Amino acid sequence: QSDEKTLLVTGGAGFIGSAVVRELLSNSPHRVVNLDCLTYAGNLASIPTGLHGERYCFERVDLNDAAATANVVLKHRPDAILHLAAESHVDRSIDGPGAFVQTNIVGTFNLLQAALTLFQSMSPAAQTEFRFHHVSTDEVYGDLVGTTDLFTETTPYAPSSPYSASKAASDHLVRAWGRTYGLPTLVTNCSNNYGPYHFPEKLIPHVILNALQGKPLPVYGQGLQIRDWLYVADHARALIQVLLRGHPGETYNIGGHNEKTNIAVVESICDLLQERVPNRPAGVRQFRDLITFVADRPGHDARYAIDAGKIERELGWRPEESFDSGLSKTVDWYLTDEDWWQDVLSGDYQLNRIGGAGA
Ligand code: NAD
Numbered sequence: 001q002s003d004e005k006t007l008l009v010t011g012g013a014g015f016i017g018s019a020v021v022r023e024l025l026s027n028s029p030h031r032v033v034n035l036d037c038l039t040y041a042g043n044l045a046s047i048p049t050g051l052h053g054e055r056y057c058f059e060r061v062d063l064n065d066a067a068a069t070a071n072v073v074l075k076h077r078p079d080a081i082l083h084l085a086a087e088s089h090v091d092r093s094i095d096g097p098g099a100f101v102q103t104n105i106v107g108t109f110n111l112l113q114a115a116l117t118l119f120q121s122m123s124p125a126a127q128t129e130f131r132f133h134h135v136s137t138d139e140v141y142g143d144l145v146g147t148t149d150l151f152t153e154t155t156p157y158a159p160s161s162p163y164s165a166s167k168a169a170s171d172h173l174v175r176a177w178g179r180t181y182g183l184p185t186l187v188t189n190c191s192n193n194y195g196p197y198h199f200p201e202k203l204i205p206h207v208i209l210n211a212l213q214g215k216p217l218p219v220y221g222q223g224l225q226i227r228d229w230l231y232v233a234d235h236a237r238a239l240i241q242v243l244l245r246g247h248p249g250e251t252y253n254i255g256g257h258n259e260k261t262n263i264a265v266v267e268s269i270c271d272l273l274q275e276r277v278p279n280r281p282a283g284v285r286q287f288r289d290l291i292t293f294v295a296d297r298p299g300h301d302a303r304y305a306i307d308a309g310k311i312e313r314e315l316g317w318r319p320e321e322s323f324d325s326g327l328s329k330t331v332d333w334y335l336t337d338e339d340w341w342q343d344v345l346s347g348d349y350q351l352n353r354i355g356g357a358g359a
Helices: 015-027 066-076 090-095 098-120 124-129 162-181 203-212 232-245 262-276 309-315 323-336 338-346
Strands: 006-010 031-036 056-060 080-083 131-137 185-190 192-194 217-220 226-231 251-254 259-261 291-294
Touching: 006 015, 006 066, 015 031, 015 232, 031 066, 056 066, 066 098, 080 098, 080 232, 090 098, 090 162, 098 131, 098 162, 131 162, 131 232, 162 185, 185 232, 192 232, 192 323, 203 217, 203 262, 203 323, 203 338, 217 262, 226 232, 226 262, 226 323, 232 251, 232 309, 251 309, 259 262, 262 291, 262 323, 323 338
Parallel strands: 006 031, 006 080, 031 056, 080 131, 131 185, 185 251, 192 226, 217 291
Antiparallel strands: 226 259
């Protein structure tokens, strides 16, 4: 495991992908090729320039372009591929499902074909080491209504949203390329992530940044939906463990044992801000007063909760952060690293991109 590999990470400019890239460049000897087309969710500022160097390379490629995807894969000939690039926001998938079908399903197909061409051109020794690791979500399992059950690796798929349906389809494609063509595949299904560099449309950063601006904090329905939260750096470490040590053909569930209702999450953020922000926005005495209940999202799943026993037993991975410690670090990061999110809120983060603005 100490030998230097070339790892191709797709979606490395996104929230979780950038955490993986930061972890690999900081704490491993491996080379990283970051393949990303920089949608609105991609932000190269999430990989601090201090980490760039000879071991890091960025390739601006759209997975929907099969030829460009194959070119980059065959140019770098990675020892393993970690596939995170996706359209990832459930609300956007309800308003515009087409991009989700395109990138999450067709894009994954294009990457699988490129990986298979590479795999078939490798020596038998290199083939034994090669891995295609597909990063997915626990939302493929549907929801756990009125039960105390947990999702396991054998829970049947029952996705509810266009997002989770497109992820479910891509999981099936990846497993089929394993069974049919012998590509050494790995699939991980993870619960909700949170942490630094999270795009502000997602619940936790949205609440932090709205609160800091004195804006309402929208909570769907009564806020009673339950999610299992995992700190993003813990997910990044789990993904690297699975990539380097997981058994081909296997699926691993990843979760934080942190089941919280959405309203409890929002209240915890308000309480942390109440402690840490002495200069409140005009007219705000208590951050909790900003909480506003809004109409529920269609098809909203009631509860997700994951059994991460297999990855803990087989690979020895465990989350390092509790929800309280992770949330506290997250709030502190948004209070400190204001430049990152100010550029995102203003749209400036799209200006200094390789290949031009506003892609
Ligand atoms: P994100 O939206 O923050 O990042 C996605 C990245 O993929 C962006 O950098 C974007 O530019 C890139 N991308 C999108 N379409 C592309 C295309 N066609 N070609 C090349 N690059 C493209 O997403 P995230 O939250 O970091 O999630 C990463 C992966 O993890 C996704 O596959 C998601 O389904 C999965 N996942 C996310 C969570 C979560 O809580 N965020 C939980 C479990 C699994």
